Amino acid sequence: xxxxxxxxxxxxxxxxxxxxxxxxxxxxxxxxxxxxxxxxxxxxxxxxxxxxxxxxxxxxxxxxxxxxxxxxxxxxxxxxxxxxxxxxxxxxxxxxxxxxxxxxxxxxxxxxxxxxxxxxxxxxxxxxxxxxxxxxxxxxxxxxxxxxxxxxxxxxxxxxxxxxxxxxxxxxxxxxxxxxxxxxxxxxxxxxxxxxxxxxxxxxxxxxxxxxxxxxxxxxxxxxxxxxxx
Amino acid sequence: xxxxxxxxxxxxxxxxxxxxxxxxxxxxxxxxxxxxxxxxxxxxxxxxxxxxxxxxxxxxxxxxxxxxxxxxxxxxxxxxxxxxxxxxxxxxxxxxxxxxxxxxxxxxxxxxxxxxxxxxxxxxxxxxxxxxxxxxxxxxxxxxxxxxxxxxxxxxxxxxxxxxxxxxxxxxxxxxxxxxxxxxxxxxxxxxxxxxxxxxxxxxxxxxxxxxxxxxxxxxxxxxxxxxxxxxxxxxxxxxxxxxxxxxxxxxxxxxxxxxxxxxxxxxxxxxxxxxxxxxxxxxxxxxxxxxxxxxxxxxx
Numbered sequence: 468x469x470x471x472x473x474x475x476x477x478x479x480x481x482x483x484x485x486x487x488x489x490x491x492x493x494x495x496x497x498x499x500x501x502x503x504x505x506x507x508x509x510x511x512x513x514x515x516x517x518x519x520x521x522x523x524x525x526x527x528x529x530x531x532x533x534x535x536x537x538x539x540x541x542x543x544x545x546x547x548x549x550x551x552x553x554x555x556x557x558x559x560x561x562x563x564x565x566x567x568x569x570x571x572x573x574x575x576x577x578x579x580x581x582x583x584x585x586x587x588x589x590x591x592x593x594x595x596x597x598x599x600x601x602x603x604x605x606x607x608x609x610x611x612x613x614x615x616x617x618x619x620x621x622x623x624x625x626x627x628x629x630x631x632x633x634x635x636x637x638x639x640x641x642x643x644x645x646x647x648x649x650x651x652x653x654x655x656x657x658x659x660x661x662x663x664x665x666x667x668x669x670x671x672x673x674x675x676x677x678x679x680x681x682x683x684x685x686x687x688x689x690x691x692x693x694x695x696x697x
Numbered sequence: 698x699x700x701x702x703x704x705x706x707x708x709x710x711x712x713x714x715x716x717x718x719x720x721x722x723x724x725x726x727x728x729x730x731x732x733x734x735x736x737x738x739x740x741x742x743x744x745x746x747x748x749x750x751x752x753x754x755x756x757x758x759x760x761x762x763x764x765x766x767x768x769x770x771x772x773x774x775x776x777x778x779x780x781x782x783x784x785x786x787x788x789x790x791x792x793x794x795x796x797x798x799x800x801x802x803x804x805x806x807x808x809x810x811x812x813x814x815x816x817x818x819x820x821x822x823x824x825x826x827x828x829x830x831x832x833x834x835x836x837x838x839x840x841x842x843x844x845x846x847x848x849x850x851x852x853x854x855x856x857x858x859x860x861x862x863x864x865x866x867x868x869x870x871x872x873x874x875x876x877x878x879x880x881x882x883x884x885x886x887x888x889x890x891x892x893x894x895x896x897x898x899x900x901x902x903x904x905x906x907x908x909x910x911x912x913x914x915x916x917x918x919x920x921x922x923x924x925x926x927x928x929x930x931x932x933x934x935x936x937x938x939x940x941x942x943x944x945x946x947x948x949x950x951x952x953x954x955x956x957x958x959x960x961x962x963x964x965x966x967x968x969x970x971x972x973x974x975x976x977x978x979x980x981x982x983x984x985x986x987x988x989x990x991x992x993x994x995x996x997x998x
Contacts, residue, residue, distance in 0.1 A: 478995070479995050479996055483997070544701060545861070548945060549983060549994070550944070550948070550981045550982070550993050550994060551983065551984055551989075551990050551993055551994055552994065553982060553994050554981075554982065580874075686982060686983030687983075
């Protein structure tokens, strides 16, 4: 059997190396978006139009990395016919990559709002809530990427709990916006409400990433249970 | 995926879920068979009930304690590395191992409740009901017609032989290709056609189970696809147990899959052992045993 295994294992080794490469590429994609999201927070809170433009410009490498990752996954599925944990991993990576790429687009959408408004010049209370919201959403997104790097099966449930903090802050932000909107131009109020919405969505994508990783590791997807019950 | 977790949470809270989160019930992705039937049918569906099967060749134990149930109108695949005993187990289902002098079978295999290794059971009758298709197409050196008619003639078939031959060839999806050359030698057929002829020959004696030992290993992908389609078609009337080294084939056609491995003892004795038996989609998406996972993902050893 040893003789049979030698060439076989070499082929598997190459496959494993490619799977590792795909995982690293997906974490790298997440890091790109995370870095851009950090830039966005600074642009938002310090009314930095120049940084907002940098955020927009930095989206091209994200898109390229996303497309490249997707191609790698398709190729390995076609050539290796993966099953079981390998298949779950690759399917999950496709999903995770989509969540990351969408988050990247939301970051860019926020940056475009900053450009349109030439920066948000907010009162201190509004500024404070927005800062906390950005921090909470981006922290959650970072944890989503961590769950991918660690292949953490528990992350989905944990991140779902932590998402409550973001949702509360979004509520707080909207309440404050409703009272302060009277004193600001309509388009500014609309742009700010979009920022709140985008931050909420970025956090949601992070929770989804955690759930996809849980599925990759365990083969169990909590949401499937709910669908089957309907 | 979830487009709006905030709204979902509100809806979940409205359903008075304690923590305001959607109630998650963890279930496996698998458990549904090829034809959409549930993975746990009733006991009446069991055609072969195998309990504690052990097979020996002299003092050498080829297969360790195997317990599994084969269901009617399903395709059951037996997979595993060379020497894992899958073909030996397959040959137990129609007592083919009786033909090997040193072979000894222990445990029970109940066919519709009756032990096929019972004292009064005629192995020839077992083989009539449980037909076999081999790895390499092995038509007799006779005409296409006589290949099909041979078995029924020996069994004393008194009906309309022409009809039986036609019916068998139709069921084996070969009739249209051979209806004008029934008197020609079976050897004139292609490999894929010869294998379908062997399937037609096997079903001519009205079995209700077909055993297939790597039936496509000598066929090209197109002929393989035809046999696979035929197998699925045949499950309307028959139950099929197939040994295959082609895991994609097991995944494509079977309802359930049994994974066997080989244990090597210090003495060098190699004994096959059933590791896992489950719905095929479970085996190929979320196997419960690490050995199964390692084998199907190509990481065994």
